[in-house]
Amino acid sequence: MKHKFFLLYSWFVRTLLFFLPDQPSIMKFRGWMYGLGMNRCGSNFQVSANVVIKGLENFLVGDDCYLAPGVVVNAIQYVELDCQVMIGFNSVLVSGNHSKSNGSYRFGKSRSAPIYIGFGSWVAANSTVVAGASIGSGVVIGANSFVKGNFSDDSVYVSLIPKKLGDS
Template sequence: MKHKLLLLYAWLVRTFFIFFPDIPLIMRLRGWLYSFGMQGADKNLQISANSILVGLENLKCGKNVYIASNVVINASCMINIEDGVMIGIASTLVSGDHTMEDGSYRYGKPKRNPIFIGRGSWVAGNALITAGGSLPPSSLLAGGAVLSKKFDEPGIYGGVPAKLIRKN
């Protein structure tokens, strides 16, 4: 029941503020309102009007987090975004995967794994982070990259699937 109420709450916040401009004051207000349903959210959480957040109860954001336009966050399992993270335009974070059953992915049991984005990292535009993806602190995930596994070393990651391009 709590999940359904939070889905409705997130929809109401998004619907009410969709017509307000993406200026820092409004984006912080939007982040503050979303934070009531989150597992944790620190100060200065800025969320763009066109972003879609599903599963607020499994989302935790640190301070000074910026979520740009058209970002989709589907938190069926824990998603932890640490301090000072930027998530670029049209990026997607999904903490659940499908499995196959009777020859179809439609009816397979979901496989859920947490997502972690380390302090001071940047997820560039159109990036995808799937279940179990972990970006180390002070790292960059290049635009269009797909991160589906855990990395420990700070650096620049890119490609499909993402791999270390250069150490920081």
């Protein structure tokens, strides 16, 4: 029942405030509204208008965090952002994964694990962070990356597409 209430509350906040522009004071107000339903929400949490947060009760945020337009947070397990974390445009944080059953992912059992993003880290645009990811402090995750596993402090991680010599 509690989970359903928080889903409804999150929808209410998004619906009530989506038409307001993404200015710092308004984004801070949105963050404060979401924070009322969270177990932990630091000061100056800024949320853009078209962010979707599901599992509000499992979403933990430190001070001075920012969620850019198009971010989706699906907190089946805990998703924790330490202080001064930025999540870029159209990124997805999902603490659950599908598994395969009888050759198909459609009816495979769901698996979940917490996500942690350390102090001062930046997840750049169009990235996906999945169950069990642990990103250290001061880390940059490059645009269009898929993040699974552990990532060391003060590092830069990017997805590269290899090219053969002579390909244009």
